Amino acid sequence: MTKCFALLLCLFVLPALAQEEIHVGVELQPYQPYSDVENGEYRGYARDLLDAFAAEHGYRFVYMPLPVRRLLGDFLSGRVDLKFPDHPQWNADQKAGHDINYSAPAAPYVDGILVKPQHLGQGQQRIELLGTQNGFTPWPYLPDIRAGKIRLIQANQIDSLLRMASSDRVDAVYLNPRVVAHQLRQMRMAADSLVFDPELPHVEDHYYLSSIHHPQLIEAFNRFLEERAELVREIRRRHGL
Template identity: 60%
Template structure:
């Protein structure tokens, strides 16, 4: 009987369907962009990590996070060196993606990009903006026509703290960034209200998605997770102080 039990166990294992859990590499941005994400000592942190970890645990997958500079992240993703890219958006670098078939998830997080100014300049309108700063690689969509026409000079920098310093020292008239990211950064530097979001200026409601070239079936699993766990996902956003899209003035 003792010899028979291991044989029965082996037989049962052979009859079970193969496990669907897999190990994947997720390419993420190597920059501080809290509350959405951060990388400290090589560890990916923030809302994105919590969301993707919860999905992986729910599905039985293992996600290995690969923090990369923004430009290299896109290159490694398109060349197949990472399995997924987060965050992503169909509009980002669309010209570089056009020869690839990409699969995008449902919305994983809302995002707002707009102009932050000193409080004394709040509500003074777009004509005041002669020099507008943003993060390198970002596209200030609502201001492209003004930039092309020369009415606004676009200034770019790699680091958010450099952009905020430009605005605080009046080297630029405003910064085009995510207000929630700026608020988090200013709070940590004890400069809470030194720059404020101006809702009277054009801004962009946007979204972050999970994308893949090789694994559309996992994207579908992620979509099912977002739908079935919608209440938990909303609580996670609130826990990380991530607000839904804003309305215009």
Template identity: 85%
Template sequence: MKTRPALLLSLCLFVLPVVAQEEIRVGVELQPYQPYSDVQGGEYRGYARDLLDAFAAESGYRFVYTPLPVRRLLSDFLAGRVDLKFPDHPQWNADQKAGHAVRYSDPAAPYVDGILVKPQHLGQGMQRIELLGTQNGFTPWPYLSEIRGGRIRLIQANQIQSLLLMASSDRLDAVYLNPKVVAHQLGQMGMATDSLVFDPALPHVEDHYYLSSIRHPQLIEAFNRFLEERAEQVAAIRLRHGL
């Protein structure tokens, strides 16, 4: 006796397993930091979102993004209230991470942090910098000795916009930030994107941001494979966001 096609289809649907996507809580920074990331209307956006979504779509994970202030993000990560943290770096808060088996991915996003000044001060060296501004949570690594020695006074603020206004009005001699983030923020403020410029002759940091996890080392391994095997796709995402 022939089996009807409709019956065959019903049997196949019955025996196929239902594959549920695993929900992963991704802790991300609440602060605006385009083109890397931003939170608008409660929605996480930017390069990091596009990169992580591309990985999740291919790997079968369902990422739920949890934007948090920088300090709370670290504490929630170490306490296991979020599964992943982005951005992260092995040097960041190393003392607080001691005793936790934090697994870091391969480099996920290139960045430069350095000194930005008004164009007329470009190339004038470090000697003119007495008041240096940076964002709360940032560590100006190349200038720690001068700051600790009292030669440079560090001013920190929660908002990048406040720092840029202070530097533009000469209330700060310079800011220590990411040049791409500064240019984007200046444009958002209606100011010329070159009203503060990066001085490459001064000490700066060229490095990468990483994805990290304590609870899911196997996910970090999968992410590393994605970065390697989908290198062209990753490069296209970076290009789209100007990175």
């Protein structure tokens, strides 16, 4: 009986959702190859993935690029229906009391330390000033930051952080190596200006799609990721992921 009811619910609710605009809250900041916004147009891996899902299910997605902090507030208050990227670990205190539905993993990522090549393999002890982007949490280094052993410097733009690291104004940056590689090309800097140190603590995880009020859409997205796995892999390959 329960399975029949769930099936009937999907048959009625999903077509209804497909008739309305679904507002997708996304990050305004440049973060290629995952995403960026150019002339008001959201683009990148996330856009292609979500568009492919929407096309197959008849959804009308309207992308709402927002600063990171405002994006979270608009999501929790219901001003946007979906949020990407998201993660259960992010902003846990602010999310407390909200019943948030997370998708299956939608995009792999690595966050870690990048240094100038001559500092590769020199260990964590040389890092006193660590740069990262506003909205980022360098999880593996929080104990040392809270203990005052590492001072965190944050900036809005990744290119600013890369220039700071290249000119020794910070000892290292905590970012996504793929994003850094893309940004170095955009800045016409040498590909090895900053290199990822895999021996230092880093995070290997995934980004998720989330929703508070549309759990059935998240379930449909999960089925899409599973049933259209080859298409998802092709989109990832296209964007170098």
